[in-house]
Structure formats: C-alpha cells, structure tokens
Amino acid sequence: MSDVNELLMPKLGLTMTEGTLAEWSISPGDSVRPGDLMFVVETDKVATDITAEAEGELREILVPAGETVSVGAVVGLWTGPGQGTPQNETAGDQTEQAEQSAASEPAAVFRPAESSSNRVIATPLARRLAREYGLDLAQLKCSGKEGRIKAADVRAAARQYSTQDASATGAAAPDVGPSEEQRSTASALVQAMARRMVEAKQQVPHFYLAAEAEVSELLMLRAELNVQEGYEKLSLNHLVLAAVVRALEVSPEYNRIFHDNEIVQFERIDVGMAVSTERGLFAPVLKDLRGSSLDEIAAEARALQGRLQANTASREDMQGGAITVSNAGMFNVSYMTPIINPPQSAILGVGSIRELFRPDAQGQPVLRREMGLVLAADHRLHDGAGALTFLNRIIDALQQPYQLLRPRVAARRG
Amino acid sequence: MAEVRFGKAINLALADALEQDPAVFLFGEDIATVGGPFGATRGLHERFGDRVRDTPISEAALANAAVGAALSGLKPVLEIMFMDFMTLTMDALVNQAAKARYMFGGQASVPMVVRTPHGGGISAGPQHSQCLEAWFAHVPGLKVLCPSNPADAYGLLRSAIADPDPVVFVENKALYAMKGELLEQPEIIPIGKARILRQGSDVTVVSYGAAVHIVERAASQLAEQGLEVEVLDLRSIQPWDEAAVMESLSRTHRLLIVHEAVEAFGVGAEIAARIGEVGFDELDAPILRVAAPFVPVPFAPSLEKAYQPDAEAVIAAVRKLCA
Numbered sequence: 067m068s069d070v071n072e073l074l075m076p077k078l079g080l081t082m083t084e085g086t087l088a089e090w091s092i093s094p095g096d097s098v099r100p101g102d103l104m105f106v107v108e109t110d111k112v113a114t115d116i117t118a119e120a121e122g123e124l125r126e127i128l129v130p131a132g133e134t135v136s137v138g139a140v141v142g143l144w145t146g147p148g149q150g151t152p153q154n155e156t157a158g159d160q161t162e163q164a165e166q167s168a169a170s171e172p173a174a175v176f177r178p179a180e181s182s183s184n185r186v187i188a189t190p191l192a193r194r195l196a197r198e199y200g201l202d203l204a205q206l207k208c209s210g211k212e213g214r215i216k217a218a219d220v221r222a223a224a225r226q227y228s229t230q231d232a233s234a235t236g237a238a239a240p241d242v243g244p245s246e247e248q249r250s251t252a253s254a255l256v257q258a259m260a261r262r263m264v265e266a267k268q269q270v271p272h273f274y275l276a277a278e279a280e281v282s283e284l285l286m287l288r289a290e291l292n293v294q295e296g297y298e299k300l301s302l303n304h305l306v307l308a309a310v311v312r313a314l315e316v317s318p319e320y321n322r323i324f325h326d327n328e329i330v331q332f333e334r335i336d337v338g339m340a341v342s343t344e345r346g347l348f349a350p351v352l353k354d355l356r357g358s359s360l361d362e363i364a365a366e367a368r369a370l371q372g373r374l375q376a377n378t379a380s381r382e383d384m385q386g387g388a389i390t391v392s393n394a395g396m397f398n399v400s401y402m403t404p405i406i407n408p409p410q411s412a413i414l415g416v417g418s419i420r421e422l423f424r425p426d427a428q429g430q431p432v433l434r435r436e437m438g439l440v441l442a443a444d445h446r447l448h449d450g451a452g453a454l455t456f457l458n459r460i461i462d463a464l465q466q467p468y469q470l471l472r473p474r475v476a477a478r479r480g
Numbered sequence: 481m482a483e484v485r486f487g488k489a490i491n492l493a494l495a496d497a498l499e500q501d502p503a504v505f506l507f508g509e510d511i512a513t514v515g516g517p518f519g520a521t522r523g524l525h526e527r528f529g530d531r532v533r534d535t536p537i538s539e540a541a542l543a544n545a546a547v548g549a550a551l552s553g554l555k556p557v558l559e560i561m562f563m564d565f566m567t568l569t570m571d572a573l574v575n576q577a578a579k580a581r582y583m584f585g586g587q588a589s590v591p592m593v594v595r596t597p598h599g600g601g602i603s604a605g606p607q608h609s610q611c612l613e614a615w616f617a618h619v620p621g622l623k624v625l626c627p628s629n630p631a632d633a634y635g636l637l638r639s640a641i642a643d644p645d646p647v648v649f650v651e652n653k654a655l656y657a658m659k660g661e662l663l664e665q666p667e668i669i670p671i672g673k674a675r676i677l678r679q680g681s682d683v684t685v686v687s688y689g690a691a692v693h694i695v696e697r698a699a700s701q702l703a704e705q706g707l708e709v710e711v712l713d714l715r716s717i718q719p720w721d722e723a724a725v726m727e728s729l730s731r732t733h734r735l736l737i738v739h740e741a742v743e744a745f746g747v748g749a750e751i752a753a754r755i756g757e758v759g760f761d762e763l764d765a766p767i768l769r770v771a772a773p774f775v776p777v778p779f780a781p782s783l784e785k786a787y788q789p790d791a792e793a794v795i796a797a798v799r800k801l802c803a
Contacts (some may be wrong), residue, residue: 191733191764210803217733217764 070125073142074150075135078107079205086134087141089128098146105141105326112207122146123469159441188215195220201227231352247275255346266408271445272479275399275457278436279464281419285435287467303339306416308363308470310337310391311355313456315474320456321388323411324447337408338390339367349407350374351387352397358471389413401438411447414460415440437464442446481663487656490520490595492666494638498528501555504641507533507542508559517561518597539565543572543594550592550646551580559640562608563598563650566616577646578621586660589644593637599652599690599740600784603798606666606776607783610763612728616648617718617750618727623671624718626650632661632715637671645673650717652740653689672697675720676693676728680708683798684728686751689715689736691789695738707802719745725751725754733764738794744772753797770794789799 073083088108098104098118107114114422122145128142141150186203188196192215196203199220206223208215250261288300297417298304314335316320322331335356338349339445350370372381393416417438423431441457463469484492497504514536515522525532534543538562560566566573577590584793598802600609616625617701625640625647627633633651649737677692678699687695692713699709709719730736735755737748748769756767770793778784 189764191761191762194761 070143070145071148072140073104073144074148075114075129075137075139075141076107076150077137082109082137084134084136087129087131088113089131090142092124094124094126097121098144116150118146119149120146147334150151152279186215187213189432191217192220195224197220199224199227220417254300259346262408263405266405270408272405272406272442273450273453274439274440274442275450275453276438277405277457277460277461278438280434281437282433282435282462282466284467285419287470298361298368299359300364302395302419303366303391303416304360304367304391305340305467305470306414306460306464307337307355307357307367308354308469309460310414311335311358311363312447312463312469312474313459314389315356317456317459318450320412320448323388323409324445325409329447332386332388336387336388338410338413339370340390340392340404341371343375345377348374348379348384349390349392350379351381351385351390359473360470391416394421395437398411399438401440403440404442406442406444411444411458412453413442415442421446481661483659484630484662485656486627486630486633486658486660487520488517489634489650489660489662489666490637491522491524492662493531493634493641494521495527496526497555497557497638497641498524501641503553503555504557505531505533505549505554506559507524507546507562509535509537509542509585511559516559518651518653520595520651520656521559526722531629532655539568540572543569544576546592546594547572547576547580549648550577550590551588553759554775555591555593555641557593557595560594562595562604563596563612564607564610564677566594566612568593573616573622573646573648574619576718578619581645582621590646591641591644593640593643593647593649594612594685595637595649595651596615597653597656598649599654600777600788601654602691603779603781603784604653605779609646609777611650611739613648613650614741614746614750617747621645622718623647623651625671625716625718626652626689627715628652628655628687628689629658629799631662631666632669632675632713634662634666636671636715638666640669642668646673650689654690661667669715670722672716672719674712674714676710676724677713678709678711680710680732682708682710682732683734683736683801684710684712684725684732685736685738685798686712686714686725686748687774688717688747689740691740694789694791695794698791698798701791701799702737702795707798709798720747720751720757722754725755727772729755729759729762735759735763735767736770736794736797736801737767738770738789738797740789741771742774743769744774746771770797 072356078085080345082429088106090105091103099121102118102119103115104118105116107116114375124144126143128143129135135141142258188203190223193203195217198273201220201223203215206215206219208219210216217248288302288305291297292299318331321335322329334354336351336353336357338351341348341350347383352363352366352370368385388410390410391402391413392402395416395418396416400420402417404411404415419435419437421433421435423426424434426432439457439461441453443453494506506524510517511521512525521532542558546558548564548741560569573594577592581589598611598613601700613624616622623643623645625636627636637649640649667771677696680699685699686696692711695711699711710730710732712724737751739747741747748771752767752769770789772787772789775787778787
C-alpha cells in the first residue's frame with residue numbers, strides 16, 4: 067500500500083451516476099479515525115455523510131465543495147486505504163470483493179455485509195423484502211430511532227426505484243412486487259368521453275329526483291301490441307322514449323338547454339338514448355318526434371341503434387335535444403343516477419322493474435311492478451318543483467299507457 | 481344465553497361431565513362438604529354423592545391415587561387447592577401420568593385432569609400466588625390449558641375431561657368472580673386452538689388466562705392513540721396454537737407475549753424462541769415479553785401491584801415495538 071491513496075465519489079444508490087460534494091468536514095493535514103466524518107455527498111434524493119473507514123490523514127482536496135462529479139471520480143487524497151470504489155462504497159480486500167461480485171448476480175441483489183464494522187442492521191422482514199425487491203440494504207436509509215432498517219424503509223425505497231428509470235444505470239428494474247401496475251394509453255374515444263363527463267359533472271350543477279312508475283298496465287299494453295304481426299316489436303325502452311316525448315309535448319320548458327349563458331328553446335322534439343356498444347357508451351339523438359306514433363318512435367330508435375352498431379352514424383345523429391333516456395333496466399339495478407350529457411339539460415335514468423307488495427287504500431297488499439326513475443336536471447335552468455311536474459308527466463304516461471298511443475299535437479296546437 | 485361467573489361455568493362443566501359419564505369422579509381437599517375453597521364444586525356432592533369426595537391433606541397421595549384410578553379406567557378430576565402445592569404432585573404427574581402411554585407402548589392412557597388455581601392479586605403471599613404452568617408445559621405427555629373467560633372455562637374443561645391423556649387445567653384466582661355469557665348448550669372448545677379476541681394490524685399480542693384482560697385494556701387505550709393491536713388468547717398452552725400465532729404475525733410482523741408468570745424460562749420464552757425460528761423472516765422488530773420479574777410473588781399489596789404485569793407495561797412494550 068502506497069503512502070497516499072484515493073478517496074472516490076461513492077455510489078450510494080442503484081441509480082446514482084453522479085454526486086455533489088456538498089461539504090468537506092476536514093481540511094488537508096487533519097487526521098481522522100474510523101467513523102469520523104470526512105465529507106458530505108448530495109444526490110437528487112438525500113445528503114449522505116461519508117465517514118472514514120480507517121485511520122488516516124487528508125493530504126489534498128481535489129474536488130472542492132459544491133462541485134458535481136461522476137461516481138468513482140477521485141475527490142481527495144489521504145494516507146488511509148483507498149475508499150469509495152464504484153462497486154461498493156466500502157473498500158476492503160480486493161480479492162474478497164471480487165469473490166462477492168462473482169458470487170452474487172444480478173448486481174442489485176442483496177449482499178450481507180462481510181465485515182462486522184459495516185454490518186447492516188435490519189429486521190428479518192426488511193431483509194426478506196429487500197431480497198424480493200432486489201434492493202441493496204446497505205444503500206437504504208433507516209427511519210427508526212434504533213438505527214435499524216425496517217420493512218417500511220425497504221418499501222419506501224422500492225416505491226422510489228419503481229418510479230425511476232433504472233435502465234440508465236444498466237441495472238434491471240427492481241421488481242416492485244404487489245404494487246406493480248400496467249399502463250396503456252386511453253383511446254381517443256375514451257379520452258373524449260372522459261373529458262365530457264368531467265366537464266358535465268364539474269360544470270353542470272346537477273340535481274336529482276327519484277320516483278317509481280307502476281308499469282303493470284304498460285307491460286300488458288306492450289304484450290298485446292307485440293302479439294300483432296307486421297308491426298314494430300316494442301321494447302320497454304321504446305315505451306319510455308315515447309313517454310318522454312309525450313311529456314315534452316306538453317312541457318316546452320323542458321325542451322330547452324342552457325348554453326353560453328343563453329337559454330336555447332327547441333321547437334322540434336329530439337330525444338337522446340344511451341346505447342352501449344363494443345366501442346363504448348354513446349347517446350345518439352332521435353329526431354323530430356313530436357306527434358310520432360309508438361311504432362314510428364320504435365322504428366326510428368331501431369334504425370339509429372343499427373347505424374351506431376354498424377359505426378355508420380352521422381355527426382348529425384349524435385347531437386341535438388335537451389334530454390337523454392339512459393336505460394339500465396336490463397342490468398338489475400333499482401335506481402340509476404346518471405350524468406347529464408352536455409349541452410343537454412336533463413337525463414332520465416331508468417332502473418329495472420321490481421315486483422313488490424304495497425298497501426292499497428284499505429291497507430291490503432297489492433302486487434305492483436315498479437320501475438325506478440331518476441331525473442337528473444341542470445339547476446342553472448330547472449328547479450325541483452318544475453322538474454317534479456315534468457317527471458310526473460313521464461310517470462303518468464307510463465302508468466296510463468294508452469296516452470302513449472295518442473300524440474298531444476292537436477291539443478297543443480289547437 | 482345466560483350470564484354466569486367463571487366459577488359457575490367450571491361447576492356446570494363438572495356437573496355435565498359427571499352427568500354424562502359415570503367414569504368421571506371428583507376428589508380434592510374441601511371440595512365436597514364445603515364446595516371447594518373457591519366454590520367451584522358447590523352443590524356437586526349433594527347431587528352426585530360419593531362421586532365427589534373430600535380427601536386428607538396430602539397432594540402426593542391424591543395425585544398418585546388419581547393416576548391409579550385413571551389407569552384402571554376411571555376419569556378422575558382432581559382439585560389441587562393452589563398451584564403452589566403442585567410441587568407435591570410432581571412425581572405422580574411427571575414420572576407416572578405423563579409417561580404411562582409412552583412406556584406401555586400406547587396400550588394404556590391416563591385420562592385424568594388436575595384443576596388448580598394460579599395467580600396473585602389477592603395478597604396471598606409467595607407460596608399461594610405462583611403461576612407454574614411452564615413446568616408442566618415442559619413435560620412431554622402433559623397438556624396444559626388456561627381459560628380466560630367463563631365460556632372458555634366450560635368448553636375447555638369438558639375437552640380436558642374427555643381427553644385420554646393427563647391435563648393440567650389452570651384457573652386464575654382473579655377470574656372466579658368474572659361474569660360472561662354462556663350458551664344454553666355451551667360450546668366444547670378443542671384443545672390447541674387459540675382465538676383472536678380483537679383484530680389489529682400493528683402488533684400481535686399473545687396471552688392467556690387473566691393476562692388477556694390486561695392486554696385487552698391496553699389494546700383499547702392504544703387504539704385511541706392509533707395503534708391497532710391484535711389480541712390472541714392462546715387458551716391452550718401445551719399444545720399451543722403455533723399456526724394461529726404465525727398467521728397473525730404474518731399480518732402484523734411484530735410480536736409481544738404477555739403472561740402473569742415469571743418471564744425467565746417461561747411460556748413466553750418458548751413462544752419467542754419458536755417464532756424466532758419459524759417466523760424469522762416475518763419479524764420487523766424484536767419479539768418482546770411482558771411478564772413478572774424474577775423474584776417471588778410479594779405479600780405486601782403495594783409490592784404485589786408493582787410485581788404483576790399491567791396495562792401500562794403492555795402499552796409501553798407495544799409502543800417500543802412500533803417505534
């Protein structure tokens with residue numbers, strides 16, 4: 067061993083490539099004993115005290131405080147043994163070190179410290195986790211008072227490494243175990259949908275009204291109409307759309323929207339309907355339904371749905387109207403509280419039909435078939451009392467379904 | 481469901497065993513006419529006659545007679561007035577009862593139970609307060625149970641009496657007056673199964689007998705401070721439910737063992753050593769024990785209070801584990 071040896075910038079972490087010599091604690095000519103502080107190294111993460119591993123005297127400072135150099139650079143000269151080799155911050159017997167690296171691969175795998183003075187103090191669980199994550203315990207900071215590395219310290223380090231690009235140092239990315247996640251870019255369609263929903267929920271002040279419609283008669287009507295050959299087969303959704311159309315025919319105040327601080331009143335009755343496809347959820351709009359018969363509504367709905375499934379719907383198909391019907395009845399849900407599809411001002415959430423007994427006027431149980439409805443409305447335009455009137459008109463049309471057969475056009479215009 | 485005292489639950493278990501199995505009989509000092517020094521056998525002599533007998537004051541004679549009776553096909557349930565007096569039964573229990581099945585090549589067993597109270601807190605002095613369960617747990621061939629509440633006392637005592645091997649059934653004196661729920665048809669509790677009394681994610685505290693209640697008090701106070709303690713009642717000391725302790729430890733990664741017996745060479749020492757071996761990689765802190773210091777149980781109430789582990793000591797240990 068020569069009289070003067072090199073002090074190197076140590077590698078203090080898996081991803082460390084350079085370090086800043088923050089401060090020299092000793093000056094040339096000072097003698098140190100093992101454990102004495104010599105200098106402080108800062109990385110982007112932490113400041114680390116570098117202590118002497120043997121007795122020696124500092125001869126020369128080659129990297130002044132404040133300068134950043136790469137790992138392994140010579141920062142000073144002293145009379146002690148070489149210290150701070152790039153492979154391992156603790157220098158020791160060269161042969162022993164070579165054996166260690168040969169025996170353990172990959173490089174990031176935990177190696178128990180060999181010499182007693184450098185023994186890493188860690189709990190058994192921390193040691194196990196470090197092995198699993200592929201972290202070097204010697205490089206970890208401990209948070210506990212007793213100077214013992216615990217499981218929490220290892221998990222914190224694993225989280226930190228998992229967010230860094232480990233490939234910069236050529237090391238394999240540590241396996242972060244249970245917290246591993248997969249990411250993929252959302253399609254343009256999903257992104258657009260996400261944007262619109264955030265916009266709707268954040269900017270439109272929603273309020274909600276929930277009620278049930280007794281639909282026994284509606285079901286009978288539908289069954290009787292569907293027996294007849296040569297006509298459109300009517301679905302429940304078609305009947306709910308018709309009920310909304312009938313309600314809009316006598317509630318022009320619900321056929322308007324709030325847009326750019328203006329109230330836009332529609333003359334034409336257009337109604338949106340939520341349609342689920344493999345590509346995602348859409349709300350195409352049925353056009354000009356005032357005075358339409360049940361069959362016309364059903365035919366138009368079916369045609370629109372077909373265009374959407376076939377991906378041939380036009381831009382015009384996707385816009386207009388003040389309200390959408392979102393029917394989740396087929397999914398076994400009592401109430402569905404929907405989000406308004408801007409710039410519309412309302413949306414009707416339709417739940418499944420439930421059979422239950424309710425007391426009649428004499429207190430006797432009567433079997434009822436109830437459909438749960440939730441009307442979400444834009445409070446910039448609508449209020450609770452008005453919306454309740456509108457919702458009750460829809461419920462009336464569903465509960466006395468023969469109304470659905472007779473458009474209100476004449477009454478309104480006459 | 482009815483609320484009964486711990487002592488009454490023991491009494492009911494003895495009565496039901498006497499009722500259901502004609503081979504069962506009880507004997508001990510003052511258990512018949514007086515009904516037992518702690519009242520556990522009250523009314524049984526009147527109901528079952530000579531199957532519940534008073535004996536002279538010779539624990540050695542009692543224990544040896546019990547071994548003989550058990551080897552001849554009876555199921556004696558013996559009461560030793562204080563666990564401190566178990567010293568006089570040692571030859572019968574350790575050299576005879578514990579060894580018979582092994583030495584006769586499995587052709588004989590010794591289906592006997594020794595009921596005996598341990599524990600201090602009543603200023604009964606060094607010779608009437610000891611917790612000596614570790615001695616018996618150390619002997620292959622003996623089983624050791626220690627319930628913490630009336631329902632467990634009933635259920636474990638029935639299992640002890642039904643067991644084909646000698647069982648030392650330890651009752652903490654401080655618990656005799658404790659009230660607890662007992663089902664109309666009380667549950668029979670298997671030997672060797674621990675129970676989680678309180679779930680928690682920060683520290684597993686293993687305990688048994690009266691110490692369980694100290695731990696529960698500490699756990700409530702710790703919960704207010706944001707530390708969630710999982711309280712495990714061993715119920716059975718030999719065999720003890722290693723799987724349950726390991727299962728809990730694998731969630732909390734910290735272990736504390738609490739008992740009223742002396743810490744040195746105690747039940748906690750065995751559990752700590754075993755878990756240190758099989759649970760090494762689960763531990764995120766040293767295993768700690770809270771137990772009595774290495775001195776005889778003091779007579780003076782003030783000293784006895786200082787001697788017995790309390791909730792404060794448990795809280796301090798849990799805090800140390802979580803520091």
